[in-house]
Amino acid sequence: xxxxxxxxxxxxxxxxxxxxxxxxxxxxxxxxxxxxxxxxxxxxxxxxxxxxxxxxxxxxxxxxxxxxxxxxxxxxxxxxxxxxxxxxxxxxxxxxxxxxxxxxxxxxxxxxxxxxxxxxxxxxxxxxxxxxxxxxxxxxxx
Amino acid sequence: xxxxxxxxxxxxxxxxxxxxxxxxxxxxxxxxxxxxxxxxxxxxxxxxxxxxxxxxxxxxxxxxxxxxxxxxxxxxxxxxxxxxxxxxxxxxxxxxxxxxxxxxxxxxxxxxxxxxxxxxxxxxxxxxxxxxxxxxxxxxxx
DNA sequence: CCGGATCCCCAGAGATACTG
DNA sequence: CAGTATCTCTGGGGATCCGG
Numbered sequence: 112x113x114x115x116x117x118x119x120x121x122x123x124x125x126x127x128x129x130x131x132x133x134x135x136x137x138x139x140x141x142x143x144x145x146x147x148x149x150x151x152x153x154x155x156x157x158x159x160x161x162x163x164x165x166x167x168x169x170x171x172x173x174x175x176x177x178x179x180x181x182x183x184x185x186x187x188x189x190x191x192x193x194x195x196x197x198x199x200x201x202x203x204x205x206x207x208x209x210x211x212x213x214x215x216x217x218x219x220x221x222x223x224x225x226x227x228x229x230x231x232x233x234x235x236x237x238x239x240x241x242x243x244x245x246x247x248x249x250x251x252x253x
Numbered sequence: 254x255x256x257x258x259x260x261x262x263x264x265x266x267x268x269x270x271x272x273x274x275x276x277x278x279x280x281x282x283x284x285x286x287x288x289x290x291x292x293x294x295x296x297x298x299x300x301x302x303x304x305x306x307x308x309x310x311x312x313x314x315x316x317x318x319x320x321x322x323x324x325x326x327x328x329x330x331x332x333x334x335x336x337x338x339x340x341x342x343x344x345x346x347x348x349x350x351x352x353x354x355x356x357x358x359x360x361x362x363x364x365x366x367x368x369x370x371x372x373x374x375x376x377x378x379x380x381x382x383x384x385x386x387x388x389x390x391x392x393x394x395x
Numbered sequence: 396c397c398g399g400a401t402c403c404c405c406a407g408a409g410a411t412a413c414t415g
Numbered sequence: 416c417a418g419t420a421t422c423t424c425t426g427g428g429g430a431t432c433c434g435g
Binding site: 128129130131132134135136138141142177178179180181201204205207208211212213214215216218219220222223225226227229230231 | 270271273274276277278280283284319320321322323343346347349350353354355356357358360361362364365367368369371372373
């Protein structure tokens with residue numbers, strides 16, 4: 112539990128939860144998880160498969176996951192050094208929650224995009240000209 | 254890549270999922286959700302209950318949630334303006350996934366903290382045990 | 396009461412070069 | 416191969432003032 116000595120801390124406050132969200136919410140963490148879900152991967156393999164990640168970010172992400180006990184790092188003293196990464200048992204427990212969030216995405220992300228278009232459209236309309244009443248059939252499902 | 258309009262993002266890549274994560278992962282979004290889960294709240298009420306949030310951040314967060322169709326904003330033309338916010342039906346569908354992540358937190362966050370201490374401890378030990386290098390023991394903890 | 400507009404600052408992400 | 420080190424620079428977030 113978070114320290115009650117913290118100022119502004121409320122027992123009900125989800126700041127604890129928010130910090131946990133940071134574990135999964137960072138940009139590359141999710142992508143790394145997706146790769147490691149399939150099994151151990153080497154650093155170069157991850158680098159190759161995760162489009163657009165820099166060494167710095169990949170290393171940083173992996174270090175954080177290692178520190179959090181979600182990923183295990185193994186170094187093999189081969190001639191050109193070899194390192195591979197694996198999800199720990201703790202890391203595996205996060206897969207299901209992530210899947211659920213993923214499923215939410217697939218089920219509702221279209222609605223989010225649609226809501227955005229509607230919202231932006233409303234803004235544009237209001238911006239361009241301000242009629243007393245919008246005559247457009249507003250498909251506001253809520 | 255974070256931005257939708259940015260070139261070089263693939264529709265099939267989990268970046269789609271990542272973008273969806275952004276919907277919930279931002280610092281204040283979760284806290285707003287926690288408040289609205291209990292029912293409609295007014296702006297000032299949210300501001301008062303969410304410790305440490307600035308007007309800018311609160312407004313920004315609410316705007317984004319509104320744009321994403323997760324929150325409904327209602328303005329009442331009372332003498333001092335009154336505005337309140339409510340979760341939409343779409344917003345309500347997100348509660349369950351968030352709860353599951355929350356539950357993961359409660360079940361495993363101790364393990365994460367423990368892993369961190371172990372990791373940091375190992376680093377300190379490795380630092381101290383290396384006499385050839387700097388023996389200045391800088392005990393910097395989390 | 397609600398929130399837009401503005402200035403400022405610094406953590407963090409990218410790029411590049413170097414090392415064990 | 417698998418990182419570390421350093422530099423730069425952007426933009427997210429805080430603070431403050433102002434407007435509806």
